[in-house]
Amino acid sequence: MTPSVGRRPLRSPLRRSLAAGASAAILAAGVGGVGVSAAHAAAPAAAGALAGALAAAPVPADTGARITAEQEVGTRAVDITINSPSLGRSVKTRILLPKNWKRGSxxxxxxxxxxxxxxxxxxxxxxxxxxxxxxxxxxxxVVMPEGADGSYANWHNYGRGGTPKWETFHTAEVRQLMERNYGAGALRAAIGNSSGGAGAMSYAARHPGLFKYAASLSGVLSMRSIGMPALLMFTNAGNGQDPFAIWGIPWADDANWAAHDPHALAPRLRGTGLFFSAGTTGRPGPGDPNVAPWDIGLLSEIAVGANNKEFKKRLDELKIPYTAHIYGDGRHNWPAWIREAQFVWPALMKSIGAQKV
Structure with a gap:
């Protein structure tokens, strides 16, 4: 068991052989963090942010995606259920609302x-x-949508397309539902950890102007670097998925891989505020537990760090501004991500004009 910043209990890490685990934890498409906290509900609702039940007729997204349920889970937190044509099923999204938010405003x-x-x-x-x-x-x-192990992509499915379309769900359906029913504006930023970080950067590149700022915490930002396609596919296979269904077969479907690779898409990130961070040494960092040197959370972060260095080099070649923290010691886990998220938080807020209250 691995403690998380000394605060919350954790689930057991992936139980795989050393070779498999070291590869699979690499990431992004499959490992959110080594040791994920046990389920923890938001604080009980006091005087709730939502005056009454779900709006009588929530406005749907262009695809027909619609909100079918709404539940307060905290003083200013709400979970909504979205029936998504892009996914072919219903999933949830958690929303944090500001103090001055009012329904119908x-x-x-x-x-x-x-x-x-x-x-x-x-x-x-x-x-x-x-x-x-x-x-x-x-x-x-703050909008925290379900992403499952979808790798933040519309799946290739051997060229047939179809569900799941996670990119469409996030960038169109969720966005439109937030804007049409909760007062979400056009000033947006994105942050993600592990595969969520890769997703934030990929979405920013694939949809220039969608986000003012994109922040990746230990995300794979160069998908097609040597060995990385095999490791990503191995990770997804470990999650019980068809590893070729997401982006296609490496090399044979290289164009589709490139179309989702932040490194290849880097020129499209010009004008977007960028932050990325990762460890490099494979040694525990501040807040990490004392674990064996072959711990998958340590070994995987070595590969992530090297990958982030490649992305950094590409941005330097293009003379695209960024802020990077390649911090050395640190595990592929929440202690480092919390620290990095707190560091970049002011920049995220500034980029979208969020004022202190």
């Missing part, structure tokens, strides 16, 4: 999208961090 608020890592869910950020307290200090809406 004509006002709009800046929005931060927080994407979780693999083997986790939409409760990840509130369960593993103090994001509720961070958000409460600003007039910002």
């Amino acid at each position: 004509q006002a709009t608020w800046p929005v931060l999208y927080a994407f979780h890592g693999g083997q986790d869910d939409y409760t990840s950020w509130t369960r593993s961090t103090d994001i509720e307290a961070w958000a409460a200090k600003y007039n910002v809406i």
Whole structure:
């Protein structure tokens, strides 16, 4: 068992052989963090932010995606259930609302999208961090959508397309539902850990202008670097998925891989604020437990760090501004991600004009 910042109990890490685990934890498409906190509900609701039940007729998204349920889970936190044609099923999204939010208001608020890592869910950020307290200090809406182990992509499915379309769900359906029913504005930023970090950066590149700022915490930002396709596919196979269904067969479907690779898409990130961070040494960092040198959370972060260095080099070649923290010691886990998220939080808020309250 691995403690998380000494605060919350954790689930057991992946039980794989050393060779398999070291590869699979690499990531992004499959491991959100080594040791994920046990389920933790948001604080009990006091005087709730939502005046009454779900709005009589929530406005649907262009695809027909619609909100079918709404539940207060905290003083200013609400979970909604979305029936999504892009996914072919219903999933949840957690929303943190600012103190001055009122249903039916004509006002709009800046929005931060927080994407979780693999083997986790939409409760990840509130369960593993103090994001509720961070958000409460600003007039910002925080949206934490379900991402499952979808790798933040519309799946290739051997060229047939079809469901699941996670990118469409996040960038169109969830966005439109937030804007049409909760007052989310056009000033947006994104942050994610592990595969969620790769997703934040990929979405920013694939949809220039969608986000003012994108932050990746230990995300794979160069998908096609040597050995990485095999490791990503191995990770997804370990999650019980067809590893070729997501982006296609490496090399044979290289164009589709490149179309989702932040490294290849780097020129499209010009004009977006960028932050990325990762460890490099394979040694425990501040807040990490004392674990064996072959711990998969340590070994995987070596590969992530090297990958982030490649992305950094590419941005340097293109003369695209960024802020990077390649910090050396640190495990692929929440102690480092919490620290990095707190560091970049002011920049995220500034980029979308979120004011302190």
